[in-house]
Amino acid sequence: xxxxxxxxxxxxxxxxxxxxxxxxxxxxxxxxxxxxxxxxxxxxxxxxxxxxxxxxxxxxxxxxxxxxxxxxxxxxxxxxxxxxxxxxxxxxxxxxxxxxxxxxxxxxxxxxxxxxxxxxxxxxxxxxxxxxxxxxxxxxxxxxxxxxxxxxxxxxxxxxxxxxxxxxxxxxxxxxxxxxxxxxxxxxxxxxxxxxxxxxxxxxxxxxxxxxxxxxxxxxxxxxxxxxxxxxxxxxxxxxxxxxxxxxxxxxxxxxxxxxxxxxxxxxxxxxxxxxxxxxxxxxxxxxxxxxxxxxxxxxxxxxxxxxxxxx
Amino acid sequence: xxxxxxxxxxxxxxxxxxxxxxxxxxxxxxxxxxxxxxxxxxxxxxxxxxxxxxxxxxxxxxxxxxxxxxxxxxxxxxxxxxxxxxxxxxxxxxxxxxxxxxxxxxxxxxxxxxxxxxxxxxxxxxxxxxxxxxxxxxxxxxxxxxxxxxxxxxxxxxxxxxxxxxxxxxxxxxxxxxxxxxxxxxxxxxxxxxxxxxxxxxxxxxxxxxxxxxxxxxxxxxxxxxxxxxxxxxxxxxxxxxxxxxxxxxxxxxxxxxxxxxxxxxxxxxxxxxxxxxxxxxxxxxxxxxxxxxxxxxxxxxxxxxxxxxxx
Numbered sequence: 001x002x003x004x005x006x007x008x009x010x011x012x013x014x015x016x017x018x019x020x021x022x023x024x025x026x027x028x029x030x031x032x033x034x035x036x037x038x039x040x041x042x043x044x045x046x047x048x049x050x051x052x053x054x055x056x057x058x059x060x061x062x063x064x065x066x067x068x069x070x071x072x073x074x075x076x077x078x079x080x081x082x083x084x085x086x087x088x089x090x091x092x093x094x095x096x097x098x099x100x101x102x103x104x105x106x107x108x109x110x111x112x113x114x115x116x117x118x119x120x121x122x123x124x125x126x127x128x129x130x131x132x133x134x135x136x137x138x139x140x141x142x143x144x145x146x147x148x149x150x151x152x153x154x155x156x157x158x159x160x161x162x163x164x165x166x167x168x169x170x171x172x173x174x175x176x177x178x179x180x181x182x183x184x185x186x187x188x189x190x191x192x193x194x195x196x197x198x199x200x201x202x203x204x205x206x207x208x209x210x211x212x213x214x215x216x217x218x219x220x221x222x223x224x225x226x227x228x229x230x231x232x233x234x235x236x237x238x239x240x241x242x243x244x245x246x247x248x249x250x251x252x253x254x255x256x257x258x259x260x261x262x263x264x265x266x267x268x269x270x271x272x273x274x275x276x277x278x279x280x281x282x283x284x285x286x287x288x289x290x291x292x293x294x295x296x297x298x299x300x301x302x303x304x305x306x307x308x309x310x311x312x
Numbered sequence: 313x314x315x316x317x318x319x320x321x322x323x324x325x326x327x328x329x330x331x332x333x334x335x336x337x338x339x340x341x342x343x344x345x346x347x348x349x350x351x352x353x354x355x356x357x358x359x360x361x362x363x364x365x366x367x368x369x370x371x372x373x374x375x376x377x378x379x380x381x382x383x384x385x386x387x388x389x390x391x392x393x394x395x396x397x398x399x400x401x402x403x404x405x406x407x408x409x410x411x412x413x414x415x416x417x418x419x420x421x422x423x424x425x426x427x428x429x430x431x432x433x434x435x436x437x438x439x440x441x442x443x444x445x446x447x448x449x450x451x452x453x454x455x456x457x458x459x460x461x462x463x464x465x466x467x468x469x470x471x472x473x474x475x476x477x478x479x480x481x482x483x484x485x486x487x488x489x490x491x492x493x494x495x496x497x498x499x500x501x502x503x504x505x506x507x508x509x510x511x512x513x514x515x516x517x518x519x520x521x522x523x524x525x526x527x528x529x530x531x532x533x534x535x536x537x538x539x540x541x542x543x544x545x546x547x548x549x550x551x552x553x554x555x556x557x558x559x560x561x562x563x564x565x566x567x568x569x570x571x572x573x574x575x576x577x578x579x580x581x582x583x584x585x586x587x588x589x590x591x592x593x594x595x596x597x598x599x600x601x602x603x604x605x606x607x608x609x610x611x612x613x614x615x616x617x618x619x620x621x622x623x624x
Contacts, residue, residue, distance in 0.1 A: 078406075079408035084412045095404075096394055
């Protein structure tokens with residue numbers, strides 16, 4: 001049996017970690033958003049891929065969710081001393097990932113090959129695949145103008161009001177070989193959309209040419225775990241963006257965002273009252289807050305069980 | 313008055329530091345070898361420029377001569393974990409120099425502009441100029457084949473036997489604006505060749521189109537400080553290479569290498585007996601070993617006084 005997870009940032013990585021822990025080695029493919037990727041200081045940075053990779057390898061900073069445990073910042077301090085740009089903080093260990101990725105890209109390797117290579121090198125037993133090897137770049141139209149994603153997200157700390165999101169290159173981008181293989185796997189049993197930001201992490205994936213069609217043509221249940229709990233995002237700007245885009249800031253908004261694409265949506269127990277208001281898809285209610293490894297494994301098992309129920 | 317110093321690695325940086333300390337701000341131009349420069353891990357590394365810059369800013373590692381004081385190695389450790397190339401050790405702080413240099417080169421700045429910018433940012437009062445903004449690359453023909461310089465110098469630790477040195481691009485390379493300005497300065501009083509490796513640090517400079525001619529046409533004394541003391545190099549492979557190239561491993565060999573290009577050569581007191589054997593140039597005998605800042609300033613003053621004596 002195999003399972004495909006779609007993931008973006010920290011919340012997505014947490015459920016991916018739980019799924020990786022409860023599934024047999026090789027049974028899980030984590031397909032990761034590349035819309036946040038960018039070039040900075042001459043290196044290629046893939047924040048979502050790195051968050052998933054660091055999390056699945058156990059090297060991640062558990063408190064902040066992203067980055068590496070025990071990270072140091074000598075590089076940034078020295079760069080500041082030279083008058084360089086320091087708004088995007090790159091740790092000393094993290095920098096090795098970007099330098100080595102950039103070197104291999106220049107040498108002609110694909111992002112898929114490099115991502116898989118890093119995962120293997122770090123002892124990860126489940127394939128991590130970028131959703132595309134072609135450039136897809138989230139562009140945020142705001143009240144302060146059109147911004148590259150990291151300008152909006154890191155430099156301006158999500159302060160501008162979002163008016164529109166676009167995913168430059170998505171329509172022309174091709175599904176990566178690993179993502180395509182996972183989608184077409186004869187033994188595929190479930191597709192799980194992790195509790196990532198629907199607009200910033202999942203929408204760019206859905207915008208890649210052929211992805212939405214492939215998902216709609218699936219023969220297995222696809223469920224999502226809502227990233228909104230009690231009207232708030234566990235982390236990041238999902239709730240703020242939903243509000244700015246005129247959506248209901250709750251799992252209702254998440255349900256209507258995914259619409260008929262889903263077979264089921266998992267929402268948190270604090271939002272149990274919303275269950276009957278969601279008509280578009282089946283709903284499971286559980287504790288979706290992932291505080292520790294136990295939570296992540298429990299939620300992963302419940303998500304797999306929910307998909308299993310929907311399959312039969 | 314102005315003084316021009318030609319420098320390469322650690323020994324050159326030490327005398328440059330002494331000269332910078334005893335001369336008025338802006339009076340010294342340090343023209344630095346670029347033959348050791350190379351591209352590695354996607355960044356441009358200029359080892360000799362960095363050694364001079366770190367030394368003149370006081371940020372250098374005083375024990376080993378190159379690199380930064382208090383350097384850390386998290387980047388290299390993480391790169392090793394990813395399976396990257398680790399034979400050339402790049403410190404976390406040092407990496408900022410290479411990343412920022414590479415970024416500015418890609419943005420169209422010249423190596424001269426970047427080098428000067430770094431020096432100003434680090435509070436250095438004397439201009440540091442690469443001898444050329446064009447690529448000059450030392451190539452070492454050895455018993456183990458033709459090697460790029462850093463392959464020979466760092467990866468193979470100078471073990472191969474040197475048969476020939478070439479400086480790819482040198483003939484076509486143009487003298488950098490700052491080096492040309494210093495050479496043509498109306499108030500120039502002396503040119504000092506620092507105790508750098510004559511073959512690896514100074515020869516690439518002399519090989520750049522027009523440099524040797526400009527030096528021969530000078531109207532001021534040019535002296536060198538011998539890097540060989542008692543038949544040994546203070547640091548690095550100078551003695552080994554002299555031997556492999558069939559030269560006398562002493563200040564006699566240094567004197568015959570520079571030949572009539574020099575007006576004077578400073579040799580160490582332990583080599584005082586060689587003085588009368590050197591016919592090609594004037595000789596000054598002094599303590600040339602630079603153990604500390606006092607030594608560096610004293611040797612700088614003596615070199616300036618020696619040039620002054622030769623001028624009158």
